[in-house]
Amino acid sequence: MKTHADCASCLMKRVLFQARLADNGTEFAAVQAGVREYARLMSPDISSAEIATHVHSAAYAAMGVSDPYLDMKLEADRVAEKYVPDAQSFIDSSEDRFAAAVRVSIVGNIMDFGMGIAIDSPDEFGRMFQSLLDQGVGSDQTEELRRLVEGCETVLYAFDNCGEDQFDRLLIREIRAMGKRVVGVVRGAPILNDVSLDDALRIGMDRELDRIVSTGGFCVGFSEGLMKEDLKEEMGRAGVLIAKGMANYESLSDMEVPLPVAYLLRAKCLPVASSLDVPVGTNVVRVEYR
Known part of the structure; x- marks a missing residue:
């Protein structure tokens, strides 16, 4: 499935949610990293799952937590x-x-x-x-x-x-x-x-x-x-x-x-x-x- 414009807000909600689960003060850094990665990749021709993978990878790195869930x-x-x-x-x-x-x-x-x-x-x-x-x-x-x-x-x-x-x-x-x-x-x-x-x-x-x-x-x-x-x-x-x-x-x-x-x-x-x-x-x- 290709990426829709709706995917941006959904992904960022998820990034913020998991940063709050990490509970280590990295909410801003995680969202910032996720937004940057989404902006870099956002295209209606790319799989929504592929973009989400990159966004979460960047957010996890910013959080410094391997399994916040x-x-x-x-x-x-x-x-x-x-x-x-x-x-x-x-x-x-x-x-x-x-x-x-x-x-x-x-x-x-x-x-x-x-x-x-x-x-x-x-x-x-x-x-x-x-x-x-x-x-x-x-x-x-x-x-x-x-x-x-x-x-x-x-x-x-x-x-x-x-x-x-x-x-x-x-x-x-x-x-x-x-x-x-x-x-x-x-x-x-x-x-x-x-x-x-x-x-x-x-x-x-x-x-x-x-x-x-x-x-x-x-x-x-x-x-x-x-x-x-x-x-x-x-x-x-x-x-x-x-x-x-x-x-x-x-x-x-x-x-x-x-x-x-x-x-x-x-x-x-x-x-x-x-x-x-x-x-x-x-x-x-x-x-x-x-």
Whole structure:
């Protein structure tokens, strides 16, 4: 997805939010570094994820903190875990376990902090959980996703936010129950509140997956320049890449990848919603072939 003018204010809100999480007096320096990098790169022809990666890299350097979201990620895991039994009950009581698990995984995508378009703390999740579950999927290609999963041996599953991954594990269990090999993709370095290898291991995600690979480094979503051989190998082997969240959509939708991609996300901002041709706030399952 290419950069929109709306992305500037969103990114700077995020930079300020994370600088305040760092709580070391670097708010001005972080925003200044982010603004300079955004001004240097801003173009309607560049991926929004690519620009965001550079902006956050500059802001993190100014803050001098490698993982400003760590405490919030721990809290997100704790809060989300409380609702896993309810989510599991929803799946167990459904006539279509796969579709129910897909819906549950999308509900978790609201755990996206600091942009003013989702929630600003994990504790806000509880009051929204049931209403999000009841909302369902507004733009729904779950049947196409099911067909792809059924027709392959390996599924790649790209995580997005901490806390959200507590619900992803329920969908992963359903896919593995179908006899499929599932390989998880995590961020190659801590960035935002996204799932890194340490985050995945902390909640035991390695026990849910057949293998874990990473995006290769510090990046919003995926970066072709950072991909290592293990990820490329799994992309060539898998029958579908399930990509959670907006960052994965923003990056992958501009890349050439050798397999179908199924985006599971909540369209939380106007640029992403417009790109997907849905209203803001829509839960989406969208399959793209390359």
